[in-house]
Amino acid sequence: MQNAYQKMDTAELKAAIAELEREVEETRAKELKLDMARGKPSPEQVNISRPMLDILTSDADLMDEGVDCSNYGCFEGIPSARRLAGEFIGVPPEQTIVLGSSSLNIMQSILIHYWEKGVPGYTPWSKLDHVKFLCPAPGYDRHFGITQDLGIENVPVRMTETGPDMDEVERLLAEDDSIKGMFCVPKYSNPTGVTYSEETVRRLATCKAAPDFRIVWDNAYAVHDLTDDGDKLANIFDIAREAGNEDRILGVASTSKITFPGAGIAFFGSSPANVVEVANTLKVGLISANKLNQLMHTRFLPDLDAVHEHMRKHAEFLRPRFDAVERKLSEGLGGTGCATWTHPNGGYFVSFDGPEGSAKRIAALCAELGVKLTPAGATWPYGNDPHDTNIRIAPTYPSVDELEAALDVLVLATKLVSAQLALEER
Ligand SMILES: Cc1ncc(COP(=O)(O)O)c(C=O)c1O
The missing domain is CATH 3.90.1150.10 (Aspartate Aminotransferase, domain 1)
Known part of the structure; x- marks a missing residue:
């Protein structure tokens, strides 16, 4: 035309x-x-969240359901924050970790971990001849930057109105075991604003792929609706669990565009095995995250309704x-x-x-x-x-x-x- x-x-x-x-x-x-x-x-x-800053004063109660937020401990995150993380990601609270302010930082830490040590039971990605990641495009440049920095080849897959072109994704995954991961922003994708259809979610959770293939399920815009009638996203964890692919999905989100960018709290959620393994790795370099910030957030936004x-x-x-x-x-x-x-x-x-x-x-x-x-x-x-x-x-x-x-x-x-x-x- x-x-x-x-x-x-x-x-x-x-x-x-x-x-x-x-x-x-x-x-x-x-x-x-x-x-x-x-x-x-x-x-x-940003000013909408300023009242949150008044919550933790010098005489505030700093306990969260028995956890002292003013001291070390409780690496996985305080109970109220893990409950909120579970609601965000769509997994039980025990299958979450609440960390510092950045979900991008969590994604990078996990991918570096698999690069160096491998997905448990499999060869470290760095020891393989070639590793590729599928990158729905147009997509988020900082995702592509993480894998590019590691020397992983970024393979574009065109975005459609229902998510990534799944025929192409399935074709590539079925024929190429060197594809070890994929970035997805499943709701209000950056930059297309597309929310993945239920069929796309199902195909991602169930399609044939290398056993150490992982999907970075970055739900950065999970609650960022413009109206009360926002898009609905299917729960990929439920579908993946039924298909025996629960370990495939690495869920992340944060409050960056809810409270304060760069000073919010970030969530990781995945299978029980992944959460234990990722926690064990991250614990090497972190005694505990900023629990006072977690407490301030959950007193301000106690549950998804409040969010x-x-x-x-x-x-x-x-x-x-x-x-x-x-x-x-x-x-x-x-x-x-x-x-x-x-x-x-x-x-x-x-x-x-x-x-x-x-x-x-x-x-x-x-x-x-x-x-x-x-x-x-x-x-x-x-x-x-x-x-x-x-x-x-x-x-x-x-x-x-x-x-x-x-x-x-x-x-x-x-x-x-x-x-x-x-x-x-x-
Ligand atoms: C899709 C997506 N993921 C992650 C981020 C960054 O999130 P965080 O501040 O939690 O690192 C952004 C920020 O623009 C984003 O668009």
């Missing part, structure tokens, strides 16, 4: 480019300085921003055939695709005009978007006015680059 510029005759197209170039010069003169790259909550959102109530306050700030993205993109690009974008019900991002060969040029033009975007290509392993189409839009941090101004620039840049490409291909 041709886009609006491809359909024009050459004289019309040249006139359209001249007009768009004039608009670009007008925009350049405004000397904008806007940032649509940061996947983090706005300052107003949902809290997330409604976040959604008040997020909805107008996601609405602005949808409105500006539809007004500016709807019907042109130059771009598609996602319409998530939650999470932190919108995934945007321009014409083939456009993303790097669009991002560069936006940067020239004072609008910073996540680098084009970052959503693919090694920064290599094979068709150079994808741009991650992070609408949460800027104010609505700033966001609208930044989206106007993105629309303009997309139109000009699309028109230029249409002329160049003649």
Whole structure:
């Protein structure tokens, strides 16, 4: 299907480019300085959690169900926090560990552990000739960074509207034992906002794979709904257990985008055997995590109902921003055939695709005009978007006015680059 510029005759197209170039010069003169790259909550959102900071005063009770949070001990996490972790991850509290502030840090520690020591009973990944990980793309660049840093080959698998392309995943896993893992953000995926369908979850939990194949089930956006009618995610642990694949799933989540990014609490949940093994490894380097922070969190957010109530306050700030993205993109690009974008019900991002060969040029033009975007290509392993189409839009941090101004620039840049490409291909 041709886009609006491809359909024009050459004289019309040249006139359209001249007009768009004039608009670009007008925009350049405004000397904008806007940032649509940061996947983090706005300052107003972070402020929602400030009352939590008043909970632990010098005379507060620092016991949690018999555990003294003011001293060493209770490595796996305090009882109230493990209960919350279980609700988050979808496993019993005994099958969780609550750690410091970062789930990314937990993922890295576990993968380094398997790299050095192997999944119990199997060869350490570092001793194998070649190790690969499946990376749903567009996806989260920091996931890809963990495996790339270890020398693991990142193999992209295209995301669809129901999750990763499962025909491709099953085909690759069935024929290649060197694939030892896969990254999944199953709810409101970063950056597409897709929630995996029940069928996708089932196929991931049950498909044939190497016995030491592990899925990093990163439920970073488990409770980040924009409305009360959020997406529902099937419980992968229940399905994997029935299929005898319980050890396959490594669940993680954190309160980074619930309370304070970088100062929240992070959760690990998996099979009973994995939890014991991972705890034994992590205990080598940690006597106990910050239990006062765990206590502060669970006094503020004692259970998942309280978390949902809290997330409604976040959604008040997020909805107008996601609405602005949808409105500006539809007004500016709807019907042109130059771009598609996602319409998530939650999470932190919108995934945007321009014409083939456009993303790097669009991002560069936006940067020239004072609008910073996540680098084009970052959503693919090694920064290599094979068709150079994808741009991650992070609408949460800027104010609505700033966001609208930044989206106007993105629309303009997309139109000009699309028109230029249409002329160049003649
Ligand atoms: C999918 C995903 N996982 C993990 C993280 C980081 O989480 P944490 O702060 O718990 O390390 C992010 C942050 O953007 C994310 O998008």
